[in-house]
Amino acid sequence: MPDLHLDHLSKSYGSLRALDDVSFSVAGGELFGFVGSNGAGKTTTMRIILGVLRPDAGTVSWDGKPVDLEVRRRIGYMPEERGLYPRMKVGEQLTYLARLHGLSERDATAAMEHWTEVLGVEQRRGDEVDKLSLGNQQRVQLASALVHGPEILVLDEPFSGLDPVAVGVMSEVLRDRAAAGVPVIFSSHQLELVERLCDRVGIVRSGRMVAQGTIDELRATDRPQWELAGTLPAGWTADAPGASVTQAGPGVWRVEAASAEAAQAALASAVGAGTVTSFAPVRPSLTELFQDVVSETEEAA
C-alpha cells in the first residue's frame, strides 16, 4: 500500500522556527495521531502537506512521488480554522466542493447525499451553513473533507467542539476510512481519544518531532516501573540490587527497576516484609507520556 512520506521538513516565519527537520510517514490504512502543545507545528505540517504552505526545506511524497496538485485533489482536508461559505446551502456547498475535486455532477450529488446521511446532517441540506449549530457545522466540515472520496485524510483537530455522540460517529468514520486503506493523519488535544484510536502517534514540540511510534513503543523505557500495594512496615525499602523504591502514597509504593528480575527481587523482599495486595507494571497513559516527553525536551533545551 502506498504511504505518505514527509522528509526533513523545515519552515520558518521570520525568526520563528515553526518546523525543524520533521520527518515521518503514514502508511495506507494507518491512523496517525499528531500530538503537541499549541504552536508546536502541527497545523504548519498539515498545511505543508496540503500545499497551502511551502516548506523552506524538505519534501512530501505519496507513493514515492512528490505530492503535486493532482495528488492534493485526492486529499481530504479539514483545516484547523473551519472554512465553509457561510451563506451557501449545505447540499450545494458539498456538491460544489466535490466537483472542485473533479467529481462529475452525478457522483458529487450522490456523495453529498451519502455523507450527509452518515454524519447525520441530511435534514439540513437545504439550510445555509450559517444557520447550523457549531457541532453540525463541524459535521458538515468533515463531510466536506470526505465528499470526494479522498485517498488520504488530513484532519486538523476534527474532534474539537463535538458532543460525545458525534465523537463516536466521527471515530467510526475515521476507523472505517483507515480500514479502506486510506492513511489518516489527525491532530487532537484529546489524548485519551488519540490513545484509543490511533495505530501510531507523533509528538511534536517547538517544531521538532520528539517522539513517534505505537503507544506501546512510546511506553517502552529503560527503567520500567511497577506499582506495589499492601501493608508493609514503615520505612520499608526493598533489599534488591538494581531496583529503587519510593513511597507513592499511604500503602502504595513505586518500584523502578532496570530489569524484570530486579523487580521480582523487590517483590520478594516486600512479600518477606509484609502483605502485598497488588503488584503491577505501570502503563503510563499518553497524557503522562506526553508530559514526560515535553518536560524532558524542555530540560534538554
Add this chain to the structure above:
Amino acid sequence: MSTLWLIARREFRVRTLSKASLISSGIMIAVIVVGAIVAKPFLADDGEPSLVQVDTATAADLVPYLEATAEAQDADYAFEEADAPAEPALGEDVAGLILGPVESPTLYVEDGDDTLTGILQAATQAAVLDAQVTALGGDPAEVSTALAASAPTVETLGDGGSSFDSGEFFAGFAVILILFFVLIQSSSVIMMGVVEEKSSRVVEILLATVKPATLLGGKVLGVGLYALVQAAAMIVPLLFASWYLGLLGDLSIGVGALLTNFSIWFVLGFALFTVFFGGLAALVSRQEDIGAVTTPMMLLMMVPLYLAIYLVPSDPDGPLTSILTQVPFFAPFMVPMRAAFGAIAPWEIALAIGLCVAAIPALVWVAGRVYAGAVLNTGGRMKLRDALARR
C-alpha cells in the same frame, strides 16, 4: 479549465441569484419600462401642434406667413382662422389668439410664449415687407429668394473654436459613467468575495485543490459575467425606453458606436481594475478592514473619471489629454469620452487598447503574487511588500 469554469459559475450564480441582486435589477427594469410607458402619452402630446386662432376679419392675411415662419423655425404650431369673440378669450386647447390689424397684431396668450411671439413678429415683418415690395412694383417672391440666399459663412481661426456640443458630451458622459458604476460595483463585489472567503477560511480548503491564480481568475470571470448581466439589465431597458419614446434618432453619435465603445472598455477596464483589486483585497482578513483597500480603489477610479469629464470637453486633443489617454488606468475613461467628441485618431485608440492589453498580464502577475502571498495570512492587514515577498 473546467475548475475555472466551476468557480466562475458558482460566483455568477451566487451573485446573480442573490435576493438583493434580483430585487434591485427587477426594480431597475420595472422603473425604466414603466416610466417609458407612462411617459409616452405626455411626450406624444408634444407631438400634436399647439393650436393658435387667427381672427378671420382682421388678421386672415397673416396665416400663410405664420405657417411659413413656423415651419422655417421648426416650431409645432397650427394656425386656424376663427371669429374672435368681442371680449378676447382663449378657447379650450387653444394656445393663442391673434387679432389684427396685420401690421400691428395683438397676441393673446395665457403665459408668455417667446416662440410664438417670435413667429408672429417675423410673420408680421414678412407680410409688411411683401406689401411694401408689391406697393413699389416689385416681386415679393424674388425678394424672398434673394433674402434666403444671403447667408454669411463663418470660418473659425485658431484652436479655441471647437464648439461645445452638449449631445456629444452627454453621450460620452453616459458611457463612462455607466462604465464607472459597473466597474466600481464589480470591483467591490470581487473584493468582498475575496475577503468573505478569507474571513470564513474556506479559502484554505479551496487552495488545497485549486491554484490561487485559478481561484482569482474564476472569481473575476464569474463576477465579470454577473456585471455584464447587471449592465445589460440597465442598458437594454434604457435602449428599449429610448426606442419606445423615439429618442434614439436625436443623438448625433450612433448608438452602435457607443455600445462598441462601452463593450471594448468594459472588458479592458474590467480586466485592469477587478483583477488588481481582487489581488489587493487578499491583504485584509475581515470585512471591517476592507476600507483600507477600497479607499485607494475609489481614488484610482475617480481621478480618471473626473479628469475625463473636465479635461476632455475643454481640451479634447491637448497634450495632457493625449498622454493620459495612453495610461492604462486612465484609458477606459479617456478614450470613450474623446471618441464621443470625435477628437481621437484611430491610431491613438489602437495604441491605448494595445497598451492596456499589454498591461493586463503584468497586473495579473502582480495581483496573483499579492493574492497568493496574502490570502492565507490571518489577523490584521498585511503590508503589500510582505505579501509580495511571501511565497
